[in-house]
Amino acid sequence: MALVRGDRLTANQRKHVLAIFLHRWTHENARRTYGGRCPACVQQEQCGGEIVVSGKPWHDYHVPLMTDAEWLRNHAFHITVQGQLSRRYSYCEPASLADDGKFHSCGNDNDKGTMKWLGNT
Numbered sequence: 017m018a019l020v021r022g023d024r025l026t027a028n029q030r031k032h033v034l035a036i037f038l039h040r041w042t043h044e045n046a047r048r049t050y051g052g053r054c055p056a057c058v059q060q061e062q063c064g065g066e067i068v069v070s071g072k073p074w075h076d077y078h079v080p081l082m083t084d085a086e087w088l089r090n091h092a093f094h095i096t097v098q099g100q101l102s103r104r105y106s107y108c109e110p111a112s113l114a115d116d117g118k119f120h121s122c123g124n125d126n127d128k129g130t131m132k133w134l135g136n137t
Contacts, residue, residue, distance in 0.1 A: 019115050020114055022089060022111070032101055037108065090110070091110065092113055093108050
């Protein structure tokens with residue numbers, strides 16, 4: 017298993033990561049969600065468009081913060097020896113923790129202890 021920075025993943029691995037990690041607040045992510053919709057927007061809809069609470073603090077909350085490329089560059093992902101995203105981890109790590117594609121022995125995710133280099137770093 018290796019912890020690989022998102023900008024060092026292969027094209028297929030990047031596509032898979034972006035499809036699985038839906039809760040990223042980026043410009044390109046059409047399915048971005050963070051625990052539901054903005055409370056100010058919901059109240060405004062329920063009251064026929066009338067502004068009930070000041071939406072400014074809430075709208076700042078749901079503004080896209082970065083691009084997918086920036087998000088990938090700032091995060092690292094657990095990749096198995098077979099080159100697939102590990103199912104053992106349902107989260108990503110900060111990019112500073114990435115080990116530059118060096119595989120290490122870890123439980124049953126490796127292939128009988130065989131270590132391989134990711135090759136795309």
